[in-house]
Amino acid sequence: MAYWLVKSEPDAWSWDQQVKRGTKGEMWSGVRNHTAKQNLMKMKKGDRAFFYHSNIGKEIVGIVEVIREHYPDPTDDTQKFVVVDVKAVEPVPQPVTLAAIKAEPRLKDMALLKYSRLSVQPVTDAEWKTICRMGGIK
DNA sequence: GCCAACGTTGGC
DNA sequence: GCCAACGTTGGC
Numbered sequence: 001m002a003y004w005l006v007k008s009e010p011d012a013w014s015w016d017q018q019v020k021r022g023t024k025g026e027m028w029s030g031v032r033n034h035t036a037k038q039n040l041m042k043m044k045k046g047d048r049a050f051f052y053h054s055n056i057g058k059e060i061v062g063i064v065e066v067i068r069e070h071y072p073d074p075t076d077d078t079q080k081f082v083v084v085d086v087k088a089v090e091p092v093p094q095p096v097t098l099a100a101i102k103a104e105p106r107l108k109d110m111a112l113l114k115y116s117r118l119s120v121q122p123v124t125d126a127e128w129k130t131i132c133r134m135g136g137i138k
Numbered sequence: 139g140c141c142a143a144c145g146t147t148g149g150c
Numbered sequence: 151g152c153c154a155a156c157g158t159t160g161g162c
Contacts, residue, residue, distance in 0.1 A: 009160090033145075055160060098161080117144065117159050 003123040004049035015061045018088045025087035036120040059095040093136035
């Protein structure tokens with residue numbers, strides 16, 4: 001199983017809204033970047049991703065699971081981009097802030113810090129474990 | 139509100 | 151095909 005991190009501005013789509021969708025999940029639409037698209041296409045059913053609030057909060061607030069692999073984005077007129085469906089799995093009890101990630105030496109190579117504008121990013125197993133521990137997840 | 143990073147567009 | 155101009159994202 002692979003790990004990922006997806007970003008959303010809470011004004012546009014927040015963790016609370018994701019949770020309200022329940023097990024039905026919601027498509028992760030609006031990606032208009034080719035690197036992010038490549039990552040979406042690598043996602044497999046059952047993969048997990050951190051849900052990060054950009055701009056407002058700037059913290060990891062929850063974990064989602066991929067429940068449907070990539071298919072064409074219906075909101076994309078050009079037919080070039082794709083979406084996956086994700087459902088909320090569990091909240092992060094103590095949200096992990098960007099500041100905390102920057103302060104943690106083991107996370108210095110995270111894509112979040114290196115490619116801050118990339119909205120769908122891979123996360124390594126080690127990074128995943130570190131952040132879970134910081135967030136109070138067993 | 140500003141600005142750095144970076145992707146995209148368009149003139150040549 | 152190069153590169154300057156411009157737009158967008160996202161941290162501060």
